[in-house]
Amino acid sequence: MIAHSLRAGPATETEWLGPVPVRQWFAHPERRLEVDLGCGKGRFLLAHAARHPQTNFLGIDRMLRRIRAVDNRARRLDLDNIRLMRVEAYYAVAYLLPPGAVDTYYIFFPDPWPKARHEGHRLFNALFLDALHRTLAPGGAIHVATDHQPYFRQLVDIFARDPRFVPIAPWGPPPEEQTDFERYYISQVPIGRLGVRRA
Numbered sequence: 542m543i544a545h546s547l548r549a550g551p552a553t554e555t556e557w558l559g560p561v562p563v564r565q566w567f568a569h570p571e572r573r574l575e576v577d578l579g580c581g582k583g584r585f586l587l588a589h590a591a592r593h594p595q596t597n598f599l600g601i602d603r604m605l606r607r608i609r610a611v612d613n614r615a616r617r618l619d620l621d622n623i624r625l626m627r628v629e630a631y632y633a634v635a636y637l638l639p640p641g642a643v644d645t646y647y648i649f650f651p652d653p654w655p656k657a658r659h660e661g662h663r664l665f666n667a668l669f670l671d672a673l674h675r676t677l678a679p680g681g682a683i684h685v686a687t688d689h690q691p692y693f694r695q696l697v698d699i700f701a702r703d704p705r706f707v708p709i710a711p712w713g714p715p716p717e718e719q720t721d722f723e724r725y726y727i728s729q730v731p732i733g734r735l736g737v738r739r740a
């Protein structure tokens with residue numbers, strides 16, 4: 542999985558400096574590309590990719606051991622529609638993913654940074670929304686879930702104030718595709734879900 546993405550080196554200056562051709566990493570680049578940002582241990586990514594073999598999936602996480610674990614499981618399950626990147630999420634969306642490349646983002650349980658003095662570390666801010674918008678295909682969707690109500694209210698607010706996104710029905714995975722964090726929190730606290738698409 543990871544190795545596939547490294548096989549072809551950049552040839553031109555533009556290729557060295559520009560976004561990486563993620564769609565070409567798949568056997569069928571023309572298919573939908575869905576991105577699980579902060580995929581963690583990959584419970585959702587693996588189950589969803591198994592159920593949707595005609596869709597390409599890119600899992601992104603900054604923790605190498607999580608990416609390695611997902612990679613091992615994807616290989617064991619023979620899921621050739623998954624590719625993985627070990628990289629910081631904002632950097633990936635802002636610099637590595639090509640414009641219009643992504644049909645759907647799943648951003649489930651992003652770190653909430655609950656202390657007020659740490660709020661600046663949250664993934665969602667104006668620059669991140671710019672990057673999401675640039676990389677989404679026309680009509681492309683973003684699905685977010687969080688157990689942290691203040692973060693959820695902030696997300697509702699920043700998307701409501703941004704006319705580049707329109708609300709769609711929130712989507713959450715069926716039980717067999719739920720993420721590890723969802724399974725942990727679902728019986729303990731309400732889960733906020735938000736869906737938007739690129740206007």
Ligand SMILES: C[S@@+](CC[C@H](N)C(=O)[O-])C[C@H]1O[C@@H](n2cnc3c(N)ncnc32)[C@H](O)[C@@H]1O
Binds near residue numbers: 629650721
């Ligand atoms: C709270 S866990 C949620 C994991 C998974 N989505 C789930 O619902 O079970 C957050 C995940 O995002 C990753 N993560 C947090 N901040 C990140 C960032 N800035 N860039 C990339 N990954 C990040 C963490 O390593 C972790 O795996």
